Amino acid sequence: MAEATDPLLWDLPAVRHQLGGVSDSTVRRLIARGELPVARVGGRVMVPSAAVREFVAQRTRDAENGGRMNQGALAPTTGESACQNKHKGSLRNRTANSGTRTTAMPAGDALNALLGL
Structure with a gap:
């Protein structure tokens, strides 16, 4: 159980650390998919420590x-591979070369807009 001196909210680097040093993009994917909630405090994006523990x-x-086991942020949720993002809309699509083909990556732009980055 968390002690009263533990912070209620963690910033993204603290969340990364608490999850075993996962990448920044993994934490952002968890947030974007709603697996971790966020609380905005001033201009900072914070995650409740209780939500990370849960x-x-x-x-x-x-x-x-x-x-x-729930496969977490690295597993696609719709049955398609992570490289086959078929999201369409008004988002500006960025592309990344995965070594085999170039695929659209609008999720990063959407998350950055959501987080105000």
Whole structure:
């Protein structure tokens, strides 16, 4: 259980650290998909520490129950590969070369706009 001196909110580098040093983009994907909630304080994007703890606890329960573990931010949610983002709309599509082909990446732009970055 968290002690009263633990901060209620963590900034993104603290979330990365608490999740074992995952990448910044992994944390942003978790936020963009709604797996981690955010609270804006001034101009800062913060994540409730309790939400990070619950995120880890849920995945731990999934693994302990012998069920298929939730694959987290790296797994596509719609059955298509992460490189086959078919999102369309008014977002400006950036492209990235994955070594095999160039694919659209509007999610990064959408997250940056959402987070005000």
